[in-house]
Amino acid sequence: MDTQQITKEEVEETQKTASDAGKWYIVHTYSGHEDKVSKSLKQRVQTLGFTDKIFDIIVPTRNTIKVSQGKKESVKEKIFPGYILVRMILTDESWLLVRTTPGVTAFIGAGNKPTPISEKEVEAIQKFMKMEEPLYKAAFTVGEAVKITDGPFADFLGTIDSIDETKGKLKVLVSIFGRETPVELDFLQVAKL
Incomplete structure (x- = not known):
C-alpha cells in the first residue's frame, strides 16, 4: 500500500506559499477607529473562515514620547491615521468581507478597484514601526x-x-x-x- 505522509515542513511550506501569494492593500477607516476595525476584521476572518484569503492586518503605529503638563509619557501614535494595511488575496468575497466590516469606508485604489502597494513600501513602514528610539512629540511650534x-x-x-x-x-x-x-x-x- 502506497501512502503519502505529509511532513510538518511540507505543511509549513504550503502555508508560507499561501501567505506569500497575498498582496498588501490600504484600507481607509474612520479616523480614530483603526484598532477597533482591525480587531473586528480579525474576528470576522476567523469566524467566517477566510484565513486562506486574508493573512495579516496591521495598524501602523510608532512609539513617541509626549510631554504634557511637565511629564513624559510614552504613547503609541498612528503613523497613518484613518488607514490600516491588509495582506490578502483579492477576490469578490474577500473584498466584500473587508469592505462590509464596520468602520471601513473604502479600499485605496484607482476608481472602484483596490490597488496593492509594493512589498518595499510595506517593509519600509514595518521598519519605521520597529525603530527603537521613540520620538518626542512636540507640543510646541517655532516662534511660540x-x-x-x-x-x-x-x-x-x-x-x-x-x-x-x-x-x-x-x-x-x-x-x-x-x-x-x-x-x-x-x-x-x-x-x-
Whole structure:
C-alpha cells in the first residue's frame, strides 16, 4: 500500500506559499477607529473562515514620547491615521468581507478597484514601526513664546527658535542684557504662555 505522509515542513511550506501569494492593500477607516476595525476584521476572518484569503492586518503605529503638563509619557501614535494595511488575496468575497466590516469606508485604489502597494513600501513602514528610539512629540511650534520653568534661566521668557524632536530639545531665544541669546532646553524645562 502506497501512502503519502505529509511532513510538518511540507505543511509549513504550503502555508508560507499561501501567505506569500497575498498582496498588501490600504484600507481607509474612520479616523480614530483603526484598532477597533482591525480587531473586528480579525474576528470576522476567523469566524467566517477566510484565513486562506486574508493573512495579516496591521495598524501602523510608532512609539513617541509626549510631554504634557511637565511629564513624559510614552504613547503609541498612528503613523497613518484613518488607514490600516491588509495582506490578502483579492477576490469578490474577500473584498466584500473587508469592505462590509464596520468602520471601513473604502479600499485605496484607482476608481472602484483596490490597488496593492509594493512589498518595499510595506517593509519600509514595518521598519519605521520597529525603530527603537521613540520620538518626542512636540507640543510646541517655532516662534511660540514660552516661559522657562527650570534651570539657570528659570522664570525667563523666550521665543522658540528650533525644535529637535529626536532629542526632546528646544532652542529658545532669551533676552539677556538686551541681546537675544540661544539657550538649549529640554521639553520639560519650558511651559507655554
